[in-house]
Amino acid sequence: MTDQTKDRVFIFDTTLRDGEQSPGATMTHDEKLEIAELLEDMGVDIIEAGFPIASEGDFAAVSEIAKRSKESVICGLARAQIPDIDRCWEAVKFAPRPRIHTFIGTSPLHRAIPNLTMDEMADRIHQTVTHARNLCDNVQWSPMDATRTEWDYLCRVVEIAIKAGATTINIPDTVGYTAPRESADLIKRLIETVPGADEVIFATHCHNDLGMATANALAAVEGGARQIECTINGLGERAGNTALEEVVMALKTRSDIMPFFTEIDTRKIMHISRRVSTVSGFPVQFNKAIVGKNAFAHESGIHQDGMLKNKETFEIMRPEDVGLAGTSLPLGKHSGRAALRAKLKDLGVEVGDNQLKDIFVRFKDLADRKKEVFDEDILALVTAAMTTEGTDHLEIVSLKVICGTAGQAEAVLEMEVGGEERSADEYGDGPVDATFKAVRKLYPNKARLQLYQVHAVTEGTDAQATVSVRLEEDGKIATGQSADTDTVVASARAYVNALNRLHVRRSRTGSDVKEISYKDVG
Ligand code: KIV
Ligand code: ZN
Numbered sequence: 001m002t003d004q005t006k007d008r009v010f011i012f013d014t015t016l017r018d019g020e021q022s023p024g025a026t027m028t029h030d031e032k033l034e035i036a037e038l039l040e041d042m043g044v045d046i047i048e049a050g051f052p053i054a055s056e057g058d059f060a061a062v063s064e065i066a067k068r069s070k071e072s073v074i075c076g077l078a079r080a081q082i083p084d085i086d087r088c089w090e091a092v093k094f095a096p097r098p099r100i101h102t103f104i105g106t107s108p109l110h111r112a113i114p115n116l117t118m119d120e121m122a123d124r125i126h127q128t129v130t131h132a133r134n135l136c137d138n139v140q141w142s143p144m145d146a147t148r149t150e151w152d153y154l155c156r157v158v159e160i161a162i163k164a165g166a167t168t169i170n171i172p173d174t175v176g177y178t179a180p181r182e183s184a185d186l187i188k189r190l191i192e193t194v195p196g197a198d199e200v201i202f203a204t205h206c207h208n209d210l211g212m213a214t215a216n217a218l219a220a221v222e223g224g225a226r227q228i229e230c231t232i233n234g235l236g237e238r239a240g241n242t243a244l245e246e247v248v249m250a251l252k253t254r255s256d257i258m259p260f261f262t263e264i265d266t267r268k269i270m271h272i273s274r275r276v277s278t279v280s281g282f283p284v285q286f287n288k289a290i291v292g293k294n295a296f297a298h299e300s301g302i303h304q305d306g307m308l309k310n311k312e313t314f315e316i317m318r319p320e321d322v323g324l325a326g327t328s329l330p331l332g333k334h335s336g337r338a339a340l341r342a343k344l345k346d347l348g349v350e351v352g353d354n355q356l357k358d359i360f361v362r363f364k365d366l367a368d369r370k371k372e373v374f375d376e377d378i379l380a381l382v383t384a385a386m387t388t389e390g391t392d393h394l395e396i397v398s399l400k401v402i403c404g405t406a407g408q409a410e411a412v413l414e415m416e417v418g419g420e421e422r423s424a425d426e427y428g429d430g431p432v433d434a435t436f437k438a439v440r441k442l443y444p445n446k447a448r449l450q451l452y453q454v455h456a457v458t459e460g461t462d463a464q465a466t467v468s469v470r471l472e473e474d475g476k477i478a479t480g481q482s483a484d485t486d487t488v489v490a491s492a493r494a495y496v497n498a499l500n501r502l503h504v505r506r507s508r509t510g511s512d513v514k515e516i517s518y519k520d521v522g
Helices: 015-019 029-042 056-068 082-092 118-135 151-164 180-193 213-223 244-253 266-280 301-309 337-346 353-369 375-388 431-442 487-509
Strands: 010-013 046-050 073-079 098-105 139-144 168-173 201-206 227-230 394-402 409-417 420-428 448-456 465-473 476-484
Touching (some): 010 244, 056 073, 082 098, 082 118, 168 227, 180 213, 337 353, 353 375, 448 487, 476 487
Parallel strands (some): 010 046, 098 139, 139 168, 168 201, 201 227
């Protein structure tokens, strides 16, 4: 079957809105711009870039993403209120292809919150969609909690939104309550019943509370939806949203029974998955479909034997189709810059010359300490290099740690703070605690540690540890990452890296949060 005989399904990515809304997944302005660029590059049709009225930061990110966009439609979210819609338009209007997405909760539970009668809500929908359409000719409307809204009322409000000028009708399963057959039927019946339904695109927006978001979204497509709303890695509130990589690869792999196609360049999936995981601080579970560390690993003897004889025995997708290199040899200390560049290309990582230089220095340092440098090690170095870029207010000069059963752990730290060399000797409850205390002694600050996470990158006792640290200070969040064969060194660097990022954010926003003088604290 050729693409001409299949139906196109539009991919609407909401990683930067519904995904970022997930507690703790906050991204910085620059990270949002980077992710938006990767989404556009991957072929995402519509990028929901944020909720412009939510904060100045959201507004700035949506408008900058809109200004930089080329092909993708840039969408902003707005409640069913005129100031929300106006603010949304102010941000998305810079895009060559802007969209306003406005929504209101239509189920009995949601109607009770603004305390509107059914008629009052119907009027509000008419008024707000008409207003949005007067500003922008691409308007999406969503009846939030559609899957728990009374059928007659749902038909009524969808009809009102279409008549008022909505061009896309999104049917959200806000609490992940529906099941595949019901999801397909709901869309099919709406298209058959609501006057004007054949003139708009129906979208599906599923949450994963019962683990059915991907199945429900695909079923909705079978019912007639032609836009899937999803996020990278399934990021999102509670159990998350439909995962982009799952629906896209399911449609590609089973096009024999699902005659649909998307324009996503699936070879870019792994890279963006890793970047979203890094910047959001949400690790990807090892056995996660498509992007998990083990998704293409074949451990058992029977599986490995089958794979060697014929890959299709256990492989329904080719790893390279999602941007994973085929099996490749590890690098070692004699590998040069060209080998590293080729390896990065294999891994689907694009870096500029300066980044390559930085990653090469880190690689050489690691190769001196570790016999074989595996793909996972290289990716950890890339992540560390990308997270550290441009942030050097604080720099660790040396760190010596004494720990064990003989007494309290002690950290002796020398660090440059804004060019001034400082040193401290601190004790703590274990080596990481002692080290973080020493950092705080040299750079007193009010940042609260929200997350401290360690992962072994590969197997073996000489494996690198990747450490993620998330800090919060006056509502601003910064994540730092680092990787090293020494867990305490990686922890110190990740902590300092997060502090550097907070420093950058303070100076950029002209925040009145003053750094506390280390001499005052003494
Ligand atoms: O889950 C939901 O209902 C939403 C809407 C705002 C579309 O995210
Ligand atoms: Zn949602």
